[in-house]
Amino acid sequence: MEIVHYPHPTLRYHSKPIRRVNNELKKIVDEMFDLMYEASGVGLAANQVDLPVQLFVTNPAGERGDGEEHVFINPVLSRPKGSEEKQEGCLSLPELYGNVIRPREIHCQAYNLKGQEFKRTVDGLFGRIIQHETDHLQGVLFIDRMKESIRESVSDEIEEFEIEFQSMRDSGTIPDDSIIRKRLADMESRFC
Numbered sequence: 001m002e003i004v005h006y007p008h009p010t011l012r013y014h015s016k017p018i019r020r021v022n023n024e025l026k027k028i029v030d031e032m033f034d035l036m037y038e039a040s041g042v043g044l045a046a047n048q049v050d051l052p053v054q055l056f057v058t059n060p061a062g063e064r065g066d067g068e069e070h071v072f073i074n075p076v077l078s079r080p081k082g083s084e085e086k087q088e089g090c091l092s093l094p095e096l097y098g099n100v101i102r103p104r105e106i107h108c109q110a111y112n113l114k115g116q117e118f119k120r121t122v123d124g125l126f127g128r129i130i131q132h133e134t135d136h137l138q139g140v141l142f143i144d145r146m147k148e149s150i151r152e153s154v155s156d157e158i159e160e161f162e163i164e165f166q167s168m169r170d171s172g173t174i175p176d177d178s179i180i181r182k183r184l185a186d187m188e189s190r191f192c
């Protein structure tokens with residue numbers, strides 16, 4: 001398992017709800033936490049490790065043993081309140097940062113790894129992470145939500161990611177879309 005970078009097609013995939021929480025899924029969650037900490041991130045969505053399922057992991061503290069680990073399965077957001085502009089980054093666009101406007105507070109309903117439903121209203125950094133990661137599951141990236149002027153200011157960095165991706169495609173490091181689609185369909189049939 002590895003973190004895929006923009007513009008990998010799985011980052012644009014609308015992931016499907018999970019129906020089966022089994023040991024394989026628990027192993028995936030463990031690996032996702034490992035990758036997230038290795039990359040010094042605070043959240044990681046399944047799409048970012050080339051998996052087409054509605055799942056993300058987060059620890060707002062960003063360090064193993066510190067803060068609290070959370071697993072969100074099939075998250076549904078509602079009741080947005082207020083608006084706040086803050087800087088964001090993303091493990092699929094490393095070292096690119098920019099301001100994004102999002103609701104200040106949001107209500108989230110999701111399931112944990114035991115299959116238990118939970119609901120909470122979140123704000124601050126945790127609320128922002130949940131919104132950023134839930135976006136991933138719907139194929140939306142934070143650069144899509146940037147104001148035109150901000151997006152313009154990072155356009156060179158975005159283009160560098162596109163060039164890097166194309167060269168990995170050309171060298172065969174990243175397979176064709178048809179192969180990626182087939183793999184995603186196979187994974188879906190196992191969990192969704």
Ligand SMILES: [Zn+2]
Nearest residue numbers: 089090091092
């Ligand atoms: Zn991200």
